[in-house]
Amino acid sequence: MELASGTKIHQKICNITKLSSSIGLFIGPFFSPLIYDSENVSQLIKSENHMQEKATQYKFIRSLVDRSILIDSGLSYRESKRILLDAVSHANLKEYLISFNSNTRNLVDDLSSKVGGTEFNLEIDLSFCIISILIDTIMGLDASIMTRDEIILFAKELDNSLNYISSRIHRAWLYPDFLYKFSNLFKLSNQSRMYLRNFCGKLIAAREKKFQSSNQKGVKTARTVFIDKYFVSKRDDGSEFSIDNITDDVLSLIGAGFDTTVISLGFVIIMLAINQDVQKKVFQEITEKLKGNNRYLDTKDLNELHYLDQVIYETWRLYPPLPVLGRLATKDIDLANGGYLEKGTNLWIFVMKLHRDPTFYPDPDRFNPENFLPERVKERPSEVYMPFGFGTRKCFGNIFAKLVIKTILCHLLRNYQFHTTKTEEDFQLALEVTLKNKSGIPVSIVSRENIEIS
Numbered sequence: 001m002e003l004a005s006g007t008k009i010h011q012k013i014c015n016i017t018k019l020s021s022s023i024g025l026f027i028g029p030f031f032s033p034l035i036y037d038s039e040n041v042s043q044l045i046k047s048e049n050h051m052q053e054k055a056t057q058y059k060f061i062r063s064l065v066d067r068s069i070l071i072d073s074g075l076s077y078r079e080s081k082r083i084l085l086d087a088v089s090h091a092n093l094k095e096y097l098i099s100f101n102s103n104t105r106n107l108v109d110d111l112s113s114k115v116g117g118t119e120f121n122l123e124i125d126l127s128f129c130i131i132s133i134l135i136d137t138i139m140g141l142d143a144s145i146m147t148r149d150e151i152i153l154f155a156k157e158l159d160n161s162l163n164y165i166s167s168r169i170h171r172a173w174l175y176p177d178f179l180y181k182f183s184n185l186f187k188l189s190n191q192s193r194m195y196l197r198n199f200c201g202k203l204i205a206a207r208e209k210k211f212q213s214s215n216q217k218g219v220k221t222a223r224t225v226f227i228d229k230y231f232v233s234k235r236d237d238g239s240e241f242s243i244d245n246i247t248d249d250v251l252s253l254i255g256a257g258f259d260t261t262v263i264s265l266g267f268v269i270i271m272l273a274i275n276q277d278v279q280k281k282v283f284q285e286i287t288e289k290l291k292g293n294n295r296y297l298d299t300k301d302l303n304e305l306h307y308l309d310q311v312i313y314e315t316w317r318l319y320p321p322l323p324v325l326g327r328l329a330t331k332d333i334d335l336a337n338g339g340y341l342e343k344g345t346n347l348w349i350f351v352m353k354l355h356r357d358p359t360f361y362p363d364p365d366r367f368n369p370e371n372f373l374p375e376r377v378k379e380r381p382s383e384v385y386m387p388f389g390f391g392t393r394k395c396f397g398n399i400f401a402k403l404v405i406k407t408i409l410c411h412l413l414r415n416y417q418f419h420t421t422k423t424e425e426d427f428q429l430a431l432e433v434t435l436k437n438k439s440g441i442p443v444s445i446v447s448r449e450n451i452e453i454s
């Protein structure tokens, strides 16, 4: 069953937005303005206090989780954030790099069988690597406690769930719960929910066992495993966290970190494969700064790679993993042109279009990493670039994401050169909850024989 109408929706929106600087559109039964001109976006950001609630359509995420840091506000949001922030804290990030490096080494090994072969879709290998990293870092477990097939199925079901949520957003007649419950979408969504929650339940049980046994033996770990906090903390009302509460938070965090990271890596790699001159420059930087050595990378190494940063930022500009951000106005909000949005309006910031404003980028649809030279960045207002969102609800996994993406790209590029027969015209973009490229990540790889593998 083909559920994704996102590709058509992306084309329609791009056609309409050529005609007007900011449009109103209906999503489901709600009047939902789509805003992407820089003046209005700047104005909205000034009123951020009145738009911290997520758009009503996001509530469909509850088909997967009952509570979620991604959409909740108030008490339950603060309660989850207090614990989840630890998962991506600076102190932990240093330790996480060990996991980023070792899991990427496995990815490099797995890909060796594809060297010199025909074009293949890199998405499954990347998904496996990212889920393994998230299990290791967030859950404090070696991903090998699950089989490769189980992990790949988990990644697939996560992807399916997002697809089901998008499908409901795009179908007004499925908004009322009583109608949705009779739909095939509900059945499919429930199957995914069960698989995902069972998978997380097994991981939580395994971690709790490990935690109790380390406690009994008085063993101290090098890093705080955030999930352990649930076993010893109380909720704000004094009760204990239930397995369902923990599953909700784990699934929300993995859900937030998985798809966005795989999408980022996919677009960067395919853009490098299309733009061989840029790939050559990135490779030169890596070999010069890291002395061609295939050792584990630390934050100092990664912070040296400025051109690689430019390439990643430029890819996020053209292909932001979250292309639209939906908020609910909790007060009347003034717009730049003298108009205003009424309290209760669901508004959508079209980040992907905002990022292609010719005022700030002379040739806005062209991939050009020079757009992120420090002097060029200084010329633009900071709020016209928001791959990680804005304000208080901005992504707090951004440093984690940047480090993991750079580690993976470095190891891959030190070992392989990526090629593709495709161009940007072949991309089949779909606006789902995240930005999907339905044509996958079709690449072939060539070994860099001159690099010594330690």
Ligand code: HEM
Binding pocket: 054, 069, 070, 071, 084, 088, 253, 256, 257, 258, 260, 261, 264, 320, 321, 322, 325, 326, 386, 387, 388, 389, 390, 392, 393, 394, 395, 396, 397, 398, 400, 401, 402
């Ligand atoms: C390149 C990868 C990533 C991108 C592009 C990204 C992007 C975003 C964006 C745009 C938002 C704001 C959503 C909104 O305003 O509606 C967000 C929120 C969030 N992200 Fe990320 N994200 C990435 C990776 C991660 C990772 C790796 C984690 C955690 C491990 C994470 C955790 C979160 C959380 C918990 C929120 C909700 C924050 C809140 O509402 O207070 N993200 N992300």
